[in-house]
């Protein structure tokens with residue numbers, strides 16, 4: 001059975017977990033923290049989560065994992081059968097992760113971890129996010145799902161990543177760039193959040209946060 005390694009606060013861990021749950025693929029969770037220790041680097045080359053353990057060995061990078069699951073379980077229909085639809089789902093995932101989340105990530109230190117980022121970092125992230133969110137808005141259907149009227153694998157990524165972008169900009173700049181641009185991620189979250197897979201991901205994330213709070 002596939003072992004999913006990481007922790008329930010990680011957005012990329014939760015993306016893969018969402019996919020495993022949503023498409024009914026059996027898996028086991030193995031709690032692993034990020035680290036730069038040799039033992040961890042031997043498992044995941046950058047010490048990042050998630051990674052999976054399989055009978056073939058380990059695999060990291062959430063999108064590579066999702067692609068592997070799609071190829072290994074072709075009957076599950078993780079990506080659409082139609083090549084165009086499937087390509088649009090991949091495009092959407094790339095947009096959310098590379099152009100939105102990865103840019104916002106430069107600000108997490110200040111948004112969530114009690115640190116500070118430089119004004120230069122803030123300025124650069126603001127410029128990029130403004131441009132990228134406008135592009136995302138041109139692409140995303142949000143009626144109600146990212147790629148249109150039906151849930152797709154892109155929503156596993158949207159569900160875990162869009163709130164981070166909204167919350168980060170709200171905390172760091174005092175306004176939510178997504179909401180301001182007319183991307184109603186809160187409504188989107190409600191819609192996707194009705195799915196049992198999303199509910200499990202959210203419940204586990206909350207439990208993890210509660211357990212990590214100092215007494």
Ligand SMILES: N[C@@H](CCC(=O)N[C@@H](CS)C(=O)NCC(=O)O)C(=O)O
Pocket residue numbers: 009010011012013034035046047048049050060061062063
């Ligand atoms: N591109 C990677 C990103 C994974 C990632 O950044 N994971 C974070 C946790 S959400 C991590 O391991 N951070 C620790 C580090 O960067 O050293 C993926 O899609 O899996």
